[in-house]
Amino acid sequence: MRAKAAYWRRVATAAIAVVWLAAGVQFAAAAAVKIADPEKYARAAGLEAVVNDLRQMAPLATKSADGQKRRALVIGINEYEELTDLNKAIGDADSLEATLKDLGFVVTVKDNIDARAFDDVLDAFVESLDKGDMAFFFFSGHGVSLEQRNFLLPADMPALDAVRESRLDRYAVDAQELVDRIYERGVEIALVVLDACRDNPFPPDADTRTMRSYGGLQRMTPQKGAFVIYSAGVGQKALDRLGPADADPNSVFTRIFRPALATPGMPMVEIAKRTQVEVSALAATVTHKQEPAYYDQVVGQFYMSPPRPDIYGLVLGIDDYGGKFNLRGAINDTTIIARVLQDAGARKVVTLTNQDLRLNLVEYVWNDLVADARPGDTVFFTFSGTGYREPAPGGSVDADQLQTVLLLSGSTPVEDYQALADKEGKGRAGLDLVEPERKLTDAFFTGLMEVAARKNLNVIVLIDGCHAGGLLDRQFANVTFFGAVEELGLASEKRFLGVDYGVGSYVFAAAISGLADLNGDGFLTQRELFGYGGQNIYAISDARQNPQFSPSIEKSSAELVLLTLPPGGKENTLAQYWRLKPRDAVPGQD
Numbered sequence: 001m002r003a004k005a006a007y008w009r010r011v012a013t014a015a016i017a018v019v020w021l022a023a024g025v026q027f028a029a030a031a032a033v034k035i036a037d038p039e040k041y042a043r044a045a046g047l048e049a050v051v052n053d054l055r056q057m058a059p060l061a062t063k064s065a066d067g068q069k070r071r072a073l074v075i076g077i078n079e080y081e082e083l084t085d086l087n088k089a090i091g092d093a094d095s096l097e098a099t100l101k102d103l104g105f106v107v108t109v110k111d112n113i114d115a116r117a118f119d120d121v122l123d124a125f126v127e128s129l130d131k132g133d134m135a136f137f138f139f140s141g142h143g144v145s146l147e148q149r150n151f152l153l154p155a156d157m158p159a160l161d162a163v164r165e166s167r168l169d170r171y172a173v174d175a176q177e178l179v180d181r182i183y184e185r186g187v188e189i190a191l192v193v194l195d196a197c198r199d200n201p202f203p204p205d206a207d208t209r210t211m212r213s214y215g216g217l218q219r220m221t222p223q224k225g226a227f228v229i230y231s232a233g234v235g236q237k238a239l240d241r242l243g244p245a246d247a248d249p250n251s252v253f254t255r256i257f258r259p260a261l262a263t264p265g266m267p268m269v270e271i272a273k274r275t276q277v278e279v280s281a282l283a284a285t286v287t288h289k290q291e292p293a294y295y296d297q298v299v300g301q302f303y304m305s306p307p308r309p310d311i312y313g314l315v316l317g318i319d320d321y322g323g324k325f326n327l328r329g330a331i332n333d334t335t336i337i338a339r340v341l342q343d344a345g346a347r348k349v350v351t352l353t354n355q356d357l358r359l360n361l362v363e364y365v366w367n368d369l370v371a372d373a374r375p376g377d378t379v380f381f382t383f384s385g386t387g388y389r390e391p392a393p394g395g396s397v398d399a400d401q402l403q404t405v406l407l408l409s410g411s412t413p414v415e416d417y418q419a420l421a422d423k424e425g426k427g428r429a430g431l432d433l434v435e436p437e438r439k440l441t442d443a444f445f446t447g448l449m450e451v452a453a454r455k456n457l458n459v460i461v462l463i464d465g466c467h468a469g470g471l472l473d474r475q476f477a478n479v480t481f482f483g484a485v486e487e488l489g490l491a492s493e494k495r496f497l498g499v500d501y502g503v504g505s506y507v508f509a510a511a512i513s514g515l516a517d518l519n520g521d522g523f524l525t526q527r528e529l530f531g532y533g534g535q536n537i538y539a540i541s542d543a544r545q546n547p548q549f550s551p552s553i554e555k556s557s558a559e560l561v562l563l564t565l566p567p568g569g570k571e572n573t574l575a576q577y578w579r580l581k582p583r584d585a586v587p588g589q590d
Contacts, residue, residue, distance in 0.1 A: 040543040040580070043538065043543065043546070044535075044538060044539065044543070044580055047531065047534050047535040047538060048535065050527075050531040050534075050535070050553055051518060051531045051532065051535050054518040054519060054527060054528050054531050054532075054558065055518045055519055056519070057518070057519045057558060058519070059519060059520075059521035060521055060523050060525070060559060060561065068132055068133060068134055068188065069106070069130065069133045069134070070100075070103070070104050070105040070106065070133070070134045070136070071105060071106050071108075071125070071128055071129060071133060071134070071135055071136070072096075072100045072105040072106070072107045072108070072135075072136035072137070072138070073107075073108050073110075073121065073122070073125040073136070073137050073138070074093045074096050074097055074100070074107060074108070074109045074110075074137075074138045075093065075109075075110050075111075075113065075118070075121075075138070075139050075140070075141070075152075076089040076090040076091070076092050076093030076094070076109075076110075076111050076112075076139075076140040076141065077089050077090075077111070077112050077113065077140070077141035077142070077153075077154065077155050078090045078111075078112060078141075079112045079155060080142065080153070080155055080157065081155060081156050081157075081158075082156075082157065082158050082159045083142055083153065083157060083159065084142075086141065086142070086240050087240055087241055088140070088240050088241055088248075088249065088250055088251040088254070089140040089141045089195075089240075089251070090111045090112070090140075091249035091250050091251075091254075092138075092140035092195060092250050092251055092254040093109050093110075093111060093138070093140055094109070094249075095249065095250055095254060095258050096138050096254070096258060097109045099258050099261055099262045100136060102262065103261070103262070103304050103305060105134075105136060108121065108124075108125060112155045113154060113155060114154050114155050114156040115154040115156055115157070115170075115171045115172075117154075118152075118154045118173055119173075122173065122178065122181075125137070126181050126182060126185060129182065129185040129186075129187055130185070130186070130187075131185070131186030131187070132186065132187070132188050133185075133187045133188065134187065134188060134189045134190075134191070135182050135185075135187045135189070135190045135191065136191045136193075137178065137182070137190075137191070137192045137193070138193045138195070139152050139193070139194050139195065139196060140195040140196070140251065140254065141153060141195075141196060142157070142196060143175075143194060143196025144168075144172075146168060149174055149176065150174070150175040150176065150194075151168050151172035151173065151174060151175070152172060152173040152175055152178075152194070152196060153171070153172050154171060154172065154173070156171070157171050157172060158171065175192070175194060178192070179192055179226055179228065182226075183225065183226060187225065188225060189225055189226075189227065189298055189302060190225060190226040190227070191226075191227050191229075191268070192226065192227070192228045192229070193228075193229045193231075193257070194228070194229070194230050194231065195231040195238060195251055195253045195254055195257075196230075196231065196238065225297060225298060226295075226297050226298070227268050227272075227294065227295070227296050227297065227298050227302075228294065228295045229257070229272055229275070229292060229293075229294045230292060230293045230294070231251070231252075231253035231254075231257075231279075231290070231292055232253070232290045232291070232292060232293070233290075233291045233292070233293045234293065236289060236290055236291065237288075237290070238251065238252070238253055238290055239251065239252040239253075239283055239286075239288055239290055240252075242282075242285070242286050243286060252279060252282055252283055252290065253275070253279055253290075253292060256274075256275050256278045256279045256282065257271075257275045257279075257292075259375060259456045260274045260275050260278075260456060261304060262304075262375060262456075263375045263376040263456050264305045264306065264307055264308050264309070264375075264376035265303065265305070265306065265307025265308065265309060265376050265458075265560075265561045266303065266304065266376070266560070267302060267303055267557070267559040267560065268296070268298065268302050268303075268304070269294075269296055269557070269559065270557050270559065270560045271304070272292070272294035272296075273477055273557075274456075274477035274478060275292050275477075276291060276292045276293075276294070276477070277475060277476070277477035278453065278477055279291070279292050280292075281474070307376070307523070307561035307564060308376070308564070309376055309377045309378040309458065309561070309562075309563070309564070310346075310347050310373065310374070310377045310378070311341060311344055311345060311346035311347060311377070311378050311379075311380070311563070312346060312347055312348050312349070312369045312372065312373050312377065312378070312379045312380065313337075313338065313341045313346055313348070313349040313350070313369075313379070313380035313381075313382070314349075314350050314352070314362070314365055314366055314369060314379075314380065314381050314382070315334045315337050315338045315341070315349060315350070315351045315352070315380070315382050316334065316351075316352050316353070316357055316362065316381075316382060316383045316384070316385070317330040317331050317333050317334035317351075317352075317353050317354075317357075317383070317384040317385060318330050318331075318353065318354055318357060318384070318385035318386070318407075318408060318409050319331050319353075319354065319385075320354040320355065320409050321386060321407070321409065321413065321414045322409075322410070322411075322412065322413030322414055322415075322416075323413035323414065323415050323416075324415055325386065325413075325414045325415060327384075327385065327386070327493065328493060328500040329384070329493040329499075329500035329501045329502050329505070330353075330384035330385050330464075330502065330505075331353050331354070331384075332499055332500060332501050333382075333384035333464060333501055333502050333505035333506070333509075334351050334353055334382075334384060336501065336505070336506070336509045337380075337382050337462070337505060337508070337509050337512075338351050340509050340512055340513045341380060341512075343513070344512070344513075344563060344565075347372070348369060348372065350365050350369070352365070354409045355409045357408055357409060358408070358437065359408070359437050359439075359440060359444065360437075362440070362448075363444075363448070366381070366448050366451065367451060370451050370452050370455055370457060373455065373457050375455060375456040375457065376456070376457075376458065377457055377458065378457070378458045378459075378460060378562060378563060379452060379457050379458070379459050379460075380459075380460050380461075380462075381448070381459060381460075381461045381462075382461070382462040382463075382464070382505070382508070383406055383440070383462070383463050383464065383465065384464045384465065384502050384505050385406060385407065385408075385464075385465050386406070386407045386414075386465055386466065387404060387405065387406050387407070387463070387465030387466045387467045387468055387471075387491070388404075388405055388407065388431075388466060388467060389402045389403065389404055389405070389467050389470065390402065390403060390405055390431055391403075402470075403441055403442050403443070404441070404442045404467050404468075404470035404471045404487070405439045405440065405441050405442075406439075406440040406441075406445075406463070406465055406471070407434070407438060407439065407440075408437070408438045408439070408440060409438070410434075410435060410437075410438045417431060417433050417434060420433055421433055442470065442471050442472065442473050443473065445471050445472070445473075446472065446473040446474065449461075449472070449476050449479055450476075452478065452479075453476050453477075453478050453479070456478060457478060458478055458480070458560075458562060459476070459478055459479045459480065460480045460482070460512075460529075460562055461479060461480065461481045461482060462482045462484070462504065462505065462508045463481075463482070463483050463484065464484040464491055464502040464503075464504040464505045464508070465484070465491055465502075466485065466489070466490045466491050467485070467487055467488065467489065468483035468484050468485050468487075468489075468491060468504070468548070469483035469485060469486045469487040469489070469547075469548025470483075470487035470488075471483065472550055475550055475551065479550070480526050480529065480549075480550075480556075480560075480562060481549060481550035482504075482508060482529065482530070482533060482547065482549060483504075483547055483548040483549065483550075484502065484503065484504020484505070484508075484537065484545065484547055485504065485545050485546065485547060485548065486546050486547075486548045487548060489545065489546060489548075490545075491503070491504060491545060492541060492544070492545055494506070494540065494577075496577065503537055503540055503541055503545060504533075504537055504545070504547065507532075507533050507536045507537050507540070507574065508533060510536075510574055511524075511528075511529050511532050511533050511536075512524065512529070512562075512563060514565045515532065515573070515574070516528045516529050516531075516532035516533070517565055518531065518532060522564060522565050523561045523563070523564060523565065524561070524562050524563040524564075524565060525557065525558055525559060525560055525561055525562060526551075526556045526557045526558075526560045526562060527553065527556040527557060527558040528558070529562060530547075530549045530553045530556050531553060533547055533549075534546075534547050534549070534553060536574045536577075536578075538580065539575075539577075539578035539579065539580040539581075540574065540577045540578055540579060540580075541579070542579035542580050543580055
């Protein structure tokens with residue numbers, strides 16, 4: 001439910017209590033209660049500090065240095081003479097070859113190589129590197145650690161026992177030594193990706209007590225300029241496949257990493273984070289824990305390919321709820337957001353409002369936009385209207401067993417549902433009678449986000465309705481989620497320039513129009529959107545409305561480009577609407 005700022009408390013304590021609580025829906029009373037002054041000041045000061053830091057952020061450099069060469073060595077080993085064979089390593093190498101060539105690398109690929117060939121190709125690769133180059137090394141196969149050293153195993157690696165551990169030094173490749181050799185050539189950036197440790201290739205003999213257990217790859221200390229990604233965390237196994245029926249040609253790690261690597265506008269840290277989140281989610285489907293790790297010693301920003309996103313948008317809004325729960329600003333929200341997207345050069349923007357906003361049409365249009373977009377493009381999903389919470393169906397992932405619902409228009413006025421339930425005389429809650437097709441649930445929304453994640457699109461979501469922060473069931477690495485209010489909070493409407501808008505929607509539209517480009521470099525990044533949006537919504541609502549973001553501001557990326565903006569910055573403030581003034585942020589400040 002959204003309420004005009006002028007009667008915020010009255011709506012929260014009267015209308016909601018009479019209609020919605022009677023229907024068994026949980027609202028957060030805390031959202032309508034004045035926040036304690038110390039907490040309000042601390043939050044405001046924290047947001048101000050974030051915004052000030054972003055204003056001082058150096059402009060993003062998204063192009064490679066002139067004359068820089070890109071060289072890659074890719075190795076995949078499926079067939080081991082004495083160790084367990086793998087299924088996907090050569091498929092990994094083949095897939096990476098094509099992707100790296102598209103990114104401008106000169107690529108050398110070797111499959112199923114023995115120790116001598118491994119040494120020879122490493123020597124040739126290292127010798128090919130010159131000062132200032134970009135080096136990329138990818139290994140897919142068996143790897144083990146011993147006494148904090150990481151070893152990559154060639155195809156002719158012999159089996160080990162406790163008295164022959166010296167064979168690791170003679171046959172295997174020490175990954176740290178490899179990174180050091182690359183660095184000594186004076187390269188600007190060394191990217192090392194190790195999709196190894198899929199199984200312990202030296203299982204202990206049941207009859208031999210002296211056999212040592214060899215662990216997964218350990219953390220290395222990369223040199224300055226090196227970026228190292230492991231397909232699994234310390235002590236974890238990296239899955240070769242999800243099961244015998246898994247027909248994907250790539251390992252669980254590489255099938256996520258490769259498309260992330262190929263996505264334009266992705267800084268290397270964001271590629272690693274996106275891989276980390278999605279691999280973890282995929283491995284969890286077979287009850288396996290695999291969380292890729294990365295270690296970054298690259299100074300400054302680095303992009304495999306510069307950002308050049310096309311923009312698409314699905315803009316939803318509902319004022320018409322059939323009676324006294326109608327809103328005044330949701331349709332205005334859709335108008336201003338759609339206009340901003342069109343001004344930004346969006347290829348396609350679809351707006352659905354009131355009775356035209358139906359679940360099956362939302363799903364159809366979303367799938368159509370995703371089909372048109374390319375990896376790295378930006379797709380917007382915005383909703384302005386009423387939100388509430390109700391008991392979730394069985395198997396809910398929410399700890400409180402409640403689901404967030406965005407209510408759509410329908411033929412029955414909202415206030416009539418409880419009367420209909422009372423007339424039945426069965427003790428039912430009014431919202432039990434709301435038709436399923438009027439409910440855009442968190443499960444439905446999460447399904448839409450999964451479609452976009454599979455294509456590696458950047459998605460920017462605005463939900464401007466009560467309990468907006470609870471709509472996302474899980475974090476998606478490709479989704480920038482902007483909830484106008486926390487999961488247990490109430491959203492509000494306010495008049496701006498003589499027109500009613502949702503506070504969250506108005507601030508969001510201003511942000512993406514370019515006002516949130518706080519350092520004026522022509523790029524809107526994820527953290528700029530969150531910092532600008534959080535500060536303005538909080539100040540305009542006098543601390544009554546606290547946005548919820550995913551990821552959190554602290555974990556958001558200051559380098560992930562969401563939009564490229566036209567030259568010529570705008571004044572990046574909405575301070576004329578603030579009710580919480582900057583001098584109030586710290587008690588006693590003049």
